[in-house]
Amino acid sequence: MSLEQSGVPTVAVHTHVFARLAQSVALANGMPTTRQAYVPQPLVGMTADGLRGYIQGIDPINEKPFMQELIEGLSAPLNDNDLTGTSFERPSEKFLGADTEDNLRQLFEDNHWTDFMPIVLPTEERIEAMLAGTSHPPDEVVGRLRPTAFREFWEFDVEKVAVNAVMAGARPEYLPVILAHAASGVSARSSSTTSFACYSVVNGPVRGEIGMSDGIGAMGPHNHANVAIGRAYNLLSMNLQGGSEPGDTYMGSLGNPLNYSMTFPEAEERSPWQPLHVQKGFKAEASAVSVFFGGRYTIAGFGPRETWAEQFKRAIAACQHNMPPVLVVDPITARQFVDLGFDTKEKLSAWIAENGTLPAAEYWDDLWVQTLQLPMAKAGVAPYAAKLEAAPEEEVTLFEAKDINIVVTGGETQGAWKLIAGRLGESATVSVDDWR
Amino acid sequence: MAGKIKVHDPRGFAPMVTGKTLAPRLQSLDGKVVYLVDCLFDNSEVFMDQLQQWFAENMPAVEARMIKPRASWVDDPDMRSKIEADGNAAILGVGL
Numbered sequence: 249m250s251l252e253q254s255g256v257p258t259v260a261v262h263t264h265v266f267a268r269l270a271q272s273v274a275l276a277n278g279m280p281t282t283r284q285a286y287v288p289q290p291l292v293g294m295t296a297d298g299l300r301g302y303i304q305g306i307d308p309i310n311e312k313p314f315m316q317e318l319i320e321g322l323s324a325p326l327n328d329n330d331l332t333g334t335s336f337e338r339p340s341e342k343f344l345g346a347d348t349e350d351n352l353r354q355l356f357e358d359n360h361w362t363d364f365m366p367i368v369l370p371t372e373e374r375i376e377a378m379l380a381g382t383s384h385p386p387d388e389v390v391g392r393l394r395p396t397a398f399r400e401f402w403e404f405d406v407e408k409v410a411v412n413a414v415m416a417g418a419r420p421e422y423l424p425v426i427l428a429h430a431a432s433g434v435s436a437r438s439s440s441t442t443s444f445a446c447y448s449v450v451n452g453p454v455r456g457e458i459g460m461s462d463g464i465g466a467m468g469p470h471n472h473a474n475v476a477i478g479r480a481y482n483l484l485s486m487n488l489q490g491g492s493e494p495g496d497t498y499m500g501s502l503g504n505p506l507n508y509s510m511t512f513p514e515a516e517e518r519s520p521w522q523p524l525h526v527q528k529g530f531k532a533e534a535s536a537v538s539v540f541f542g543g544r545y546t547i548a549g550f551g552p553r554e555t556w557a558e559q560f561k562r563a564i565a566a567c568q569h570n571m572p573p574v575l576v577v578d579p580i581t582a583r584q585f586v587d588l589g590f591d592t593k594e595k596l597s598a599w600i601a602e603n604g605t606l607p608a609a610e611y612w613d614d615l616w617v618q619t620l621q622l623p624m625a626k627a628g629v630a631p632y633a634a635k636l637e638a639a640p641e642e643e644v645t646l647f648e649a650k651d652i653n654i655v656v657t658g659g660e661t662q663g664a665w666k667l668i669a670g671r672l673g674e675s676a677t678v679s680v681d682d683w684r
Numbered sequence: 685m686a687g688k689i690k691v692h693d694p695r696g697f698a699p700m701v702t703g704k705t706l707a708p709r710l711q712s713l714d715g716k717v718v719y720l721v722d723c724l725f726d727n728s729e730v731f732m733d734q735l736q737q738w739f740a741e742n743m744p745a746v747e748a749r750m751i752k753p754r755a756s757w758v759d760d761p762d763m764r765s766k767i768e769a770d771g772n773a774a775i776l777g778v779g780l
Contacts, residue, residue, distance in 0.1 A: 249704070250759070250764060251707070251764060251767060251768070251774050251776075252704070252706050252707045253704060253705075253707070254707070254764070254768045255707045255708070255768070256707055256767060256768055256771060256772075256773060256774055257706070257707045257708070257709050257710060257772075257773045257774075258707070258773065258774045258775070258776060259774075259775050259776070260775075260776045260777065261731075261775060261776065261777030261778050262777070262778065262779060263778060263779075266779070275701070276701060277701070277704065278701045278702050278703040278704045279703075279704045279706065281706065282706070283706075287731075287778065291725070291726065291727040291728065291731055291778055292726045292727055293727070294727060294730075296730050296733070296734055299727070299730055299731045299734045300734045300737075300738070302731070303731075303734055303735055303738050304738070315738065315742075318775060319713060319743075322709060322710055322713060322718070322773045322775075323709050323710045323711065323712060323713055324709060325709060326706055326708070326709055330705070330706040331705050331706070332703055332705065333702070333703025333704040333705055333706075334701065334703045335700075335701060335702050335703040336700075336701050337700045337701075338698035338700075338701070340693055340695050340696065340697045340698065341693045342692065342693065343690050343691065343692055343693060344690070344691055344692070344693050346688040346689060346690045347688055347689070348687050348688055348689075349689060352689070352691055356694075361694050361695070369689065369691045370691050370692040370694065371689060371690070371691050371692075372690060372691075372692070375692055393696070397757055400698075400699050401699070402695075402696040402697060402698050402699070403696060403697045403699075404696035404697060405697075407692075408694070408695075408696055408697075411692040411693075411694050412694055415694060483694070487694040487695050487696065488695070488696035489696065490695075490696065490698060615726050618726070619724050619725060619726065619756045620755065620756055620757070623724060623752070623753075623754055623755040623756065624755060627754060
């Protein structure tokens with residue numbers, strides 16, 4: 249669309265499953281008549297001959313020959329709509345029209361404003377009570393979110409966050425933690441075809457103040473605060489960014505169960521290591537939330553036992569190559585790693601980075617490594633450029649130590665660990681105290 | 685109004701949309717440079733290569749040039765500048 253504005257006629261080609269999304273984005277950019285042409289899904293795995301068939305075939309959305317769509321898109325005269333574009337406002341009302349509880353629940357479901365589990369309807373009284381959980385005024389802008397990089401940002405204030413917190417069943421004392429999630433700028437509802445999810449780790453005194461659990465089942469649905477905060481983060485991400493509706497604002501092919509809720513505190517008092525928020529520059533007595541973007545894979549194990557190093561190497565090599573893991577460990581496991589000489593998280597992160605390797609040929613034969621990292625490698629960007637020079641059978645490392653975070657939680661009923669896809673952005677550890 | 689309740693709208697504030705004009709179209713593609721922008725998604729390079737071959741075989745008067753952004757999912761001002769300076773039209777694909 250930038251090229252069109254620069255005077256270059258363009259046609260954008262998509263696969264047919266993206267038609268609704270492509271048209272929605274064009275409308276939101278004020279250019280609903282942007283020329284779009286479509287080929288069948290998929291492109292992945294198709295031979296050159298198969299793709300030539302798409303080119304010589306029929307556009308499945310516009311029902312015209314594909315090449316005719318391209319040629320006419322660049323050379324057919326414009327009409328009045330092309331010359332004016334479409335301007336409009338999308339005002340957000342404070343209240344919806346009054347209705348019965350049953351009808352309102354149906355309205356919320358019909359509009360994809362819920363996760364299809366029962367919600368608490370956000371009445372005026374409930375919002376007022378929720379807002380008592382922060383000193384910030386209801387109309388203070390908290391931030392902006394969007395489902396993906398090619399969509400526009402939507403803005404939201406404290407009151408809108410409170411509305412979604414009520415819907416999730418949260419209590420007023422959770423609101424500063426929920427506001428910190430919202431202020432992270434990281435949407436828990438990415439529209440990526442790869443089915444991302446976000447999960448979050450809470451550190452500092454607020455964990456005890458609001459009754460979060462870092463004990464048995466810390467990552468599961470066993471504590472009201474843990475669950476309600478994680479659910480509120482997902483609901484607010486959906487509703488404050490403009491939706492998370494399949495086919496339009498959500499395109500994750502498989503979906504992700506972590507999109508319901510996953511927030512848990514670090515077991516700082518039972519951890520032998522520095523808490524996560526202190527690693528990120530906060531004081532120990534401060535409270536903070538760290539929002540991890542990923543959630544695409546989970547690999548679990550127990551130990552470390554005698555052959556732990558080999559088992560860990562295999563587990564790290566199984567992680568998707570462009571998405572670093574978070575190592576979540578039970579305190580039992582953390583202490584065992586200390587006994588092995590890993591007396592800081594940083595030492596263990598360094599070991600994982602050094603020992604998580606694959607032959608270069610396997611590393612580069614990954615969809616997202618090719619899509620995202622190969623162009624950087626060809627441009628000489630470290631550390632990817634060196635990997636590109638490696639022989640096919642030569643082992644290359646997958647991750648950098650700075651990208652591998654470690655969190656201690658759990659009830660010590662088992663020496664368990666998990667590797668969970670999770671990237672922590674530089675500004676994704678957010679103060680809770682700033683939102684009290 | 686008996687039995688009816690009033691609840692908050694859970695949605696955020698969408699920005700205002702300002703209409704934009706499409707670029708003037710070409711009268712003909714003959715003799716023109718059409719950039720084929722490979723968006724770097726899986727197999728899009730093969731697709732664009734086939735598209736380039738189609739132009740060569742069926743519309744040889746069109747110069748279809750392949751071009752790639754510096755990375756996927758990022759705006760590439762240098763690539764856009766090159767298309768604006770040297771090209772008459774562009775086909776982007778495959779993906780958003």
